[in-house]
Amino acid sequence: MDNTEILRFEGVKKHFPITKGVIFSRQAGQVHAVDGIDLALAHGQTLALVGESGCGKTTTARLALRLETPTDGRVMVDGEDVHQLQGAALKRYRTRVQAVFQDPWSSLNPRMRVRDIVAETLRVNFSLSRSEIEQRVAKVLLDVGLKPEQALNYPHEFSGGQRQRVAIASALISNPKMLILDEPVSALDVSIRSQIMNLLQDLQQQYGMTYLLVAHDLGTTRYMADWLAVMYLGRIVEYATVDSLFKEPRNPYTKALFSAALPDHPDKRREEIILTGEVPSPIDPPSGCSFHPRCPLKAGSICEQVEPKLKLAPGTKNHLVACHLY
Amino acid sequence: MAKIIGETILQVENLQTELHTNIGVQRPVDGVSLSLRQGETLGIVGESGCGKSMTALSILGVVPKPAAQVVGGRVMFNGQDLRTFSEQQMRRIRGGSISMVLQDPQTSLNPVYTIGGQVTEAIALHRDVPRRSLMSHAIDALRQVRVAAPEQRVKDYPHQMSGGMKQRVSGAIAISCDPHVLIADEPTTALDVTIQSQYLRLLREIQEKTGLSIIFITHDFGIIANMCDTVAVMYAGRVVESGPVRAIFDEPRHPYTRALLNSVPTMDRHVKRLYSIPGQPPALWDRPAGCWYRNRCPFAEPRCETQYPPAIAAKNTAGSNHVANCWKLEDSTWITPKS
Ligand SMILES: Nc1ncnc2c1ncn2[C@@H]1O[C@H](COP(=O)(O)OP(=O)(O)OP(=O)(O)O)[C@@H](O)[C@H]1O
Ligand SMILES: Nc1ncnc2c1ncn2[C@@H]1O[C@H](COP(=O)(O)OP(=O)(O)OP(=O)(O)O)[C@@H](O)[C@H]1O
Ligand SMILES: [Mg+2]
């Protein structure tokens, strides 16, 4: 494992146009799904993105996967702008970065055998013989705790947890350096969840992979991640190591988010910070700090006028926060 | 929090439900007993497929037909056995005294009717309200579940609402008839933390105001810890441990309960390695002889292979109705160790 950077976002924005009218369609506005994100992630580390539904976590993950093109800014993997890649470099990227999504029921093609689902990336990107492919498939199935014989089965013959293992196997087949995990365990029940989380931990240890993890369950992120980025309306509002963030969240939004999580014992009570008002629309985000209309700790009119930048929280070495209180 | 718990209102005794499949007759609910008092919240937990939803549907007599059928046991509600009720009597109970929020909110709201239409229909069916004031009752019900601008929202169709809002609307429908018992089947799995916490707070407020009794079906031990007074842990169609919520968290007697608790990561501290229960629950048609959990249990002994353990009371300081089906409880000091 080296400490060099594998993933970097530089001022990345993704705005989706909203069109009105069927024949003479015109643009009626923009959804600011991702609205200026900077982040960097080192090899072998796990960064988790958290935040309310609709804050832009999946869009961020899809930008890293080249499934979306940024409206502005750059997404770099191993020092290369992924949206400029072509030819051999693009092929290399496609084998190095893989994804596992939430839904083990719909993400696998029901008409394909597990062998073919798992081998797909290999077949598209490498010219390997049949027996080489079969060996490799058998190896990754073992890696994810399935039996090589199960390669001939179809997805419907597997349980939810097993299907998620198949999805992980097909991500692993090309020896990726980085996995993008969008809610990889939230559709699974408690016991399968812990099996899959432990599997992902073991695979990361074994192969030194980097994970970008989207998860709304805070316990999951604490268990899985080294770094946490808290997102609000398309922006990162706090960014720190998991230990530092859970020990002392700084941003008022992070505090409110954490306070809404359910304690893990009947005798524990959290002082819940109740946010009033619905989540503002990403179509017309508030001026200044986009959290100001709901913020219980508003510092003053500066919050309405000036967008706070991510900067080091006082007295810390690597805890970044975007808030005028700091 | 002012919460008053009264007499037993619902008592499920040895409930059995059969499922006819092409490989034979199976028992997804195999002798389930539960007890719920007025104003109390009972949590039902267990792995996927252990029969939680089927138990709820069996209580209300709405198991999927014709494959499934309730074949045994009693469902005592206010002193009467609901299993002896006619279909017409049951229809009055469902959505009346006992109401249910389904696992999937998409299926409980009809996409072709307005929200207002659906809430008024529920009220008209079960309450004696004059036609012309139905809509204002519906608006009140929506306001009660914190739907903003309910006067406008009654005109909306389900697809115009976010997931969280739909969930609250199905909640409004479920409580619009002033039920005595609410059965909520994973009502918050699709919600993010903030909205989930709003929804749970709302349920607690309604409970404090009306003395509603709740059966909460969930995988989430956070919900159990925060909402429930008592807990029933189900495994493979049976309850394997039940008791007051603190006893379940602090001194679980069944190894399965401890295993579930240890499988959940917490945001409050860093855990080096989560416990994962090896293997999977047995298939309905493939339950082993003896204890059904024994293949996955680190404490299994020879007799676990031959005899299904009876319910044995835990002797604990709480002096409560804490019982578990595990031979280990013959040693009255047994508490399943932490790891
Ligand atoms: N293709 C698209 N066209 C228009 N708007 C989009 C598109 N994809 C996402 N959005 C919008 O962008 C915003 C961010 O969506 P995104 O899916 O990234 O959120 P999220 O944080 O992953 O939410 P969740 O927790 O619900 O998965 C939302 O307002 C969403 O409606
Ligand atoms: N309509 C049906 N037809 C056939 N089998 C069914 C049907 N509904 C449920 N089952 C079976 O009955 C058993 C109990 O299912 P049930 O839905 O009660 O589980 P559950 O505990 O609610 O699980 P989950 O947590 O996934 O909702 C399972 O083995 C399931 O496969
Ligand atoms: Mg998402």
Ligand SMILES: [Mg+2]
């Ligand atoms: Mg269910």
